[in-house]
Structure formats: C-alpha cells, structure tokens
Amino acid sequence: MAVLRVRGRALPDGEPVDLYADGDRWTTDPVPNADLVAEGWLIPGLVDAHTHPGASTPGEPLDHDLLRADLRAHAAAGVTMIRSPGLAGDPPDWFGVDPELPRAVYAGPWIAQHGQFFDGWGRRAEHAELSQVAVAQARRSGWVKIIADWRLDDEPLPVDVLRAVVEAVHTVGGRVAVHSQHAAGGAAAVAAGVDSLEHGMCLDPALLHQMARQQTALTPTLDVITASLARRLATPDSPSRRWYVEGAGRHGTLVAAAAEAGVRVLAGTDAPPHGRVADEVRALAAAGMTPHDALGAASWAARDYLGLPGLRVGAPADVVVYPEDPRTDLRMLDHPSAVVLLGRLLSGSE
Template identity: 65%
Template sequence: MRIRGYALPQGEFVDLYADGDQWTTDPVPGAEVTAEGWLLPGLVDAHTHPGAEKPGDRLDLAILKDDLRLHVDAGVTLIRSPGLADDPPDWFGTDPDLPRAWHAGPWIAQAGQFFDGWGRRVDHADMPEQAAAQAQQTGWAKIIADWGVGDEPVPEHVMKAVAEAVHAVGGRLAVHTQHSGGSAAAVAAGVDSVEHGMCMDAGLLNDMATKGMAFTPTLSVLLSGLPRIQERAEGPRKDWALTGVTAHPRLVAAAAEAGVTLLAGTDSRPHGRVADEVKAMADAGVSPHQALGAASWTARAFLGLQGLEPGAPADAVVYEQDPRTDLDQLNRPLAVILRGRRVR
C-alpha cells in the first residue's frame, strides 16, 4: 500500500509505503497508490469511554466494538480511554480493524463520589498503591479529583503521593477535575494530564506548560450541555455548571496561548465526534493548526507515537484539501489507513 501528498504538520510532499505496520520511503514491490491528497498521521481521541450505553453500565463487548468502529469511520486511529467500565478484553487496542488504544482501567475515586457502579472507591492511604498498580499494568491510571458541588477534592498531599507512585513505576496519571480545588491539587502534584479542567484557575496554566502537563478540555461536550444546564432549577449546582461551562472556551484559548499541550477528547456518546472538538477549540480562539494538532500529531507525540515519517506506525487519514483551512474536511476523509491497511 502507498500514499502520497502533503503531510501535516509541516505540509511537505511525501511518498510513503506501508511495510507491514510501518511507514517507509523505500519502494515496496507491488504497492499501488491507495490515496493521495492532504495527509494526517491518524486522528486521536484522547478522552473517550467506549463500551457502555450509560454511566454505571458494565462494559458490553458488542457496544465496545460498535463504538470503536465509529471512531475509525471518523478517521480516529488511536484512542486514550482515561477510565473504562471494566478491564477491557485482550483485543482492545490490537484488533487490526479497530483503533490502537491506551487505557487507565477503571476510575479511582473517593468514597461517595463518581457514578454508581463505575470505578473503584479507594481510601486516601491506598490511592498511591492502587494507582501505581494500574499504571504498571496498562501505562495509565485515572484519579477522580473532585465531583459534586460542596464535595471535598482529593487533598494536594495525596495527589502528590499518587503522582510520585505512578511515575516511580514508569506510568502516567490522568486526573478528572471540574472544580478549582481539584485542578489546583493536580497541577501542584505534577500529574500528566488534566481532564475537563472546568473552573480551573487560569493562573495555573503557566505552571502546567512549564511542567509539560497536557490539558484535555472536552470543550464540545461541555458546551453541548448548556441548554440542559439553563433549564435546571436555580441553586449552587446550576451556578457552578453555568459559570464553569461559559468560561471554558476562554480557558482553553488561554491554555493555548500559554503553551500548554492541548489534547482533543470527546468524553461521551455518540462516538466518532473528534471533529466537533477540533472545531470547538478553533471557535474558542485556538489556531486551526494547533486545534488540529490536538487531535493528531500533538496527541500522537504525547502518547509516544511518531507521525508520517519512516519507521512510524502506518496510520494516516487522507483529505482532499488542507483541513487547517477548512475544518469541515474532517467530516469527509478520502481514506483511513490503520496499521498499514486501508480500513475506509
């Protein structure tokens, strides 16, 4: 198989051959041009929870495959699941027709917090050991730093101990936070990625950039919930949600300006909507180049994969035109290449 065209992020012309699951510039006998145009090194959804119909449901393998197929149809060749309803099957991330996958196993939360039926409720004293064991197994662990209005977030000293334990085994730590206290603890602890980050103090962004932390704002799904928030009864919960969501686009734009690594993630159903997140970032004021990178080359680099170059995994999405000048191109891929095979 062979593709050629203008490869992002640089936009230089390349002629690539798939040698198994690896790109090469050396001609491969019998390889014909599969697609040509504008080339991305595969899209990434860095925050997605496939396999369950609604919060609290157990992992359903048929739903899991259907969800992952929707990602592939959208050009997503790599996902990160910072939290799953259960430990996934062995084929998760390795099925040749479905995206590569990183995951953090079930969420780790405090007692009385997070969705009933999902995750593990762990005492503060046991959090570092539990998170380290998960990260040693799958590379990532996920902590729910805060939850409801008025709930106490995971204390900073606990978060620091968790981050140290995870890093000591060579793992990485993602943290869910939608309140200022949880995000402050996460940034102070030097975790690897802040998920959602609603209500985060913008004064933390420079520290995040300095520490090399990533920010997955899940902006599009939060904005899509605004009509429901506005219909809620007046009270602290509505005030928190309305204030946090309406301020979130400004926070995302400020993060980009501060040099924080942005990752595109869609969070909830339906799957295959990473283009919505890219567009939401761009509408918020992030440059189209940076917004697209958050769903492609930047995210792949953060997760340890190369782009469109010799020796890199043979993933790509091909478009007719430069998607940076027309983000609607993301909804019209000409071809999706996964592990050296055309899957769409």
C-alpha cells in the same frame, strides 16, 4: 497482503511525501506494484484522547459488543488511536490490537474517594491506600485515572495525597490523568504535577503557566461541556446551576488561554456518540485556537504525547487522507477519502 502507498502533503509541515506501508511501519523505499490508495493531504491518524467506549450509560458494565461498535465508529471517522481514561471493566484481549480498530491506551477503572463518582463504576480507596491501588493499575495498563473532585459540596482529593500518587506512579513508569471540574480539584492536580488534567472546568487561569512548565496536558472536552450549557440554563436557579453555567461559560476562554500559555491541549470527546472528534477540533478552533493547533490536538500533537510519531520513516503506518488541506475548512474532517490503520486500508475507505 498488498503493500499500500500514499502520497501528498503531510501535516504538520505540509512537506510532500511518498510513503509505503511496510507492515505496520512507513518507509520511503519504493515497493514495486504497491497499491496507491490515496493522494492528497495526509494527517498522521486522528486521536480521541478522552473517550469511554463500551458502555452507553454511567454505571453500566463493559459490553464487549458495544465496545467493538464504538471503536468502529471512531475508526470510520479517521480516529486511529484512542486514550480511554477510565473503562467500565477490563478490556478484551483484542482491545488496541485488532487491525480494523484504533490503537488504544487506557487507564483501567476510575479511582475515587468513597462516596464520589458514578455508582457501579471504578474503585473506591482510602487516602492511605490510594497510591498502592494506583501503582497496581499503572503496572497493568500504564495509565491511572483519579477523580480529584465530584459534586459541588464534596471535599476534593487533598494535594498531598494526590502528589504521593503521582510520585508513586511515576516511579513505576506510569502516568496519571485526573478528572476535575472544580477550582480546588484542578489546583490540587496542577500542584501535584499530574500528567493530564481532564476537563479542567473552573481551573484558575493563573495556573496555566505552571502546567506548561511541568508539561501537564489539558484535555478540555470542550464540545460536550458547552453543549450542556443551554440545558443547564433552562433549569431552576441553584448553586449547582450557577457553578456549571459559570464554569462552562468561560471554558472556551480557558482553552484559548491554555494554548497561548504553551499548555499541551488534547482533543477528547468524553461522551457518546463516538466518532465525533472532529466536533471537538472545531470547538477548539471556535474557542480561539488556530485551526492548525486545533487539528494537532487531535493528531500529531496528541500522537506525540501518547508516544507515537507522525508521518516519517519507521513510524506506525496510520494516516487519514483528505482531498484538500482540512485546516482551510475543518468541516472537511467529516469526509476523509481514505483511512489507513496498522498499514491496512480500512473497509469503507476510498
């Protein structure tokens, strides 16, 4: 296989670099006859940190053909890594290692209290067994996804139960992602010291500084939440409508405040169609994050959070190349000139 070469200005710092793909690692040692596949502005691979590929409708089983198609859509958009905090079934052996598809980390099935979450998806557990179930999953995949709250009138997961889960999972080297769209569930997640809060709608902004101190990341899935606002506004008045309109209406303000407080914000799309992480980047910027930080939430900052370094010697050979600095016009994210994944130029890239 030919050695690939890219050169240009590498974000986040904008320093000029000349990189060669030595297998799946970058090197600056020149390789004779390497193929110069792209020049321009180099981004260390986009990341969708909250996506559920492989099932088009909640409750459906994991479809391996659809999973591959969804991942191809991500890769075509420049996404070289995904985090799936919840899958509809056990992934196939090729998940996360196919050279034509994004790298992947995942949390296995969602874990919820009885009577909560989508029928047909995830596991249900009693409070007394929740830590044991979570630890078993963490040993398999590294991440665990807990549903802290669900419907408006449901009881959220008690903070002492969630704290016990976090402590147990951390003991075996795992990490805990928590779904929350209600104030009580979000407060319990922050108090328990979870690794990432997913959605975080209705979170009390007073908790943001604690999140920053304990390094709890926020994956707000802002674009999909605010996109549903107009539809909910058109429905008849009800407690559920009022909850959603209020929470979604101030979600962008919460995201901007989180970034200002020093919380690690991660870009995630949540719902299909897949390959839309650029929409989330633009939503984060529209909410008040700087274009630099909004892009970082879907690239270098997210990769660092998930354990992958950026564009330096010895780092995994992922890059997305653009002809101009995409921070000057985030619409440019829709048109990469080249995508390199695991040291290979993806088909369709120029």
